[in-house]
Amino acid sequence: MRTPTDTKLTYLGIAAGGALAVAMGLVFFVAREATSAMGGHLQRIFYVHVPSAWLAYLSFAVVFVCSIAYLRTNARRWDLLAHAAAEIGVVFTSLVLITGPIWARPVWGTWWEWDARLTSTLVLWLTYVGYLFLRSLATDPGRGGRLAAVLGVVGFIDVPIVHYSVKWWRTLHPSGPTIADPTASSGLGGPELAAFFASLVAFTLLFAWLLAVRVRLGRLGDEVEALEIERHDHDPTAVGAT
Amino acid sequence: MSETAWTVVAFTAVAVGIGLYLASISLRRRNLSKRLAQAGARRRAGSR
Numbered sequence: 001m002r003t004p005t006d007t008k009l010t011y012l013g014i015a016a017g018g019a020l021a022v023a024m025g026l027v028f029f030v031a032r033e034a035t036s037a038m039g040g041h042l043q044r045i046f047y048v049h050v051p052s053a054w055l056a057y058l059s060f061a062v063v064f065v066c067s068i069a070y071l072r073t074n075a076r077r078w079d080l081l082a083h084a085a086a087e088i089g090v091v092f093t094s095l096v097l098i099t100g101p102i103w104a105r106p107v108w109g110t111w112w113e114w115d116a117r118l119t120s121t122l123v124l125w126l127t128y129v130g131y132l133f134l135r136s137l138a139t140d141p142g143r144g145g146r147l148a149a150v151l152g153v154v155g156f157i158d159v160p161i162v163h164y165s166v167k168w169w170r171t172l173h174p175s176g177p178t179i180a181d182p183t184a185s186s187g188l189g190g191p192e193l194a195a196f197f198a199s200l201v202a203f204t205l206l207f208a209w210l211l212a213v214r215v216r217l218g219r220l221g222d223e224v225e226a227l228e229i230e231r232h233d234h235d236p237t238a239v240g241a242t
Numbered sequence: 243m244s245e246t247a248w249t250v251v252a253f254t255a256v257a258v259g260i261g262l263y264l265a266s267i268s269l270r271r272r273n274l275s276k277r278l279a280q281a282g283a284r285r286r287a288g289s290r
Contacts (some may be wrong), residue, residue, distance in 0.1 A: 041245040041246055095256050223278060
């Protein structure tokens, strides 16, 4: 039976999908091709690479805040949110680490350089992959959640390091544009800025929808676990009891 | 490979990545729903 929450989730999903379609239309049919120094047609990768990085930052910021809240209150909802956001953050950091080298190979002539931006992003990815492993391997979910929350708080230190690495160190990675200053070092005109902001909005809506869907999955998991534990308490010999 | 081909690869990778994540959520949800139904059925059978 559909609940009001299911309906809201459906509308959010439709909004995200629609926004993505509009953004991609702007990217491919409105934004002009960049100069050859920025990679020409390849520069369009920027319209998914930068929003993916934005989503990674946003996800890990949610992990940071919710991890602190969980450590303070021990309330399950914060733990659920943090776990969901960490998973989404790892997915989008993976996409950053995939789209970046795809752009770099033809432009720099190499898939990878151990420069500050790329290396710190890889460290970020490894940290939160570690977070997810910690959660999945913990035999005591409460203890695992608390340890992961500590990692979620500490790991967030790398986010500003990733972001400011292009300013603090000499890197191959292009230094602009950023979300705070989208025209910096970019040559982005009106149509390109429209495509860029449309992509950011679309990806943000996508994040909201994915987070809601993933949290709902987490709550379902809790419900199942509670029922199976209850059954085990009543009949420990039952087949299938956990 | 041409610039266009690389661009297509990148966008395809993003679409596939998001699609795979959604598929994993869907599979996990299906598995949990099955376990929920089984646990619920056993609970009802046990209470009779």
